Amino acid sequence: MPTMRLAAGAAVSLLLLALCALLAGPSFELPGAAPDGGIGAGALPRFVVVAVAVLAVAVFVQQVMAARAGRAVHADDGADEADPRRVLGLGAGVLVLLAGYAYGWTVAGFLPATIAFILALGLLLVPAESRTPRGLLVIAATAVLFSLGVWGLFVHILAVPLR
The missing domain is CATH 1.10.287 (Helix Hairpins)
Known part of the structure; x- marks a missing residue:
């Protein structure tokens, strides 16, 4: 190994x-x-x-x-x-989400696409026992706050427009 x-x-x-x-x-x-x-x-x-x-x-x-x-x-x-089927499933899921994110960015813009991507990625990667209402709230809050932080950093500090 x-x-x-x-x-x-x-x-x-x-x-x-x-x-x-x-x-x-x-x-x-x-x-x-x-x-x-x-x-x-x-x-x-x-x-x-x-x-x-x-x-x-x-x-x-x-x-x-x-x-x-x-x-x-x-x-x-x-x-x-790790179970190879689980690893392949997660890997394929992440690749599909990345492709959807790239497409969603062109259609909806950076902020909605990034929030949706991080939310979906969190739901995919978090173990089933952590998908409680509180866990889902933490995933959603993380997605929104991280996306807003990155957007604010690029748009307001670095003056790089994110469309």
């Missing part, structure tokens, strides 16, 4: 690095500084691309060093292995 985890870590790291390479060109073409000397629209995409690339390499190096030392990167504490 350690070899499988190392191979999965390598695949994820390569996928992230390829995505960073694909997005590096457009992100570095955006102006990084605003005319008034503040942060421009390109500063955040540049930071995200560089940060993801650095973290992808750092996590993979950590996994390699842990594999050489003969220890697991994340201790399981005796937990059972």
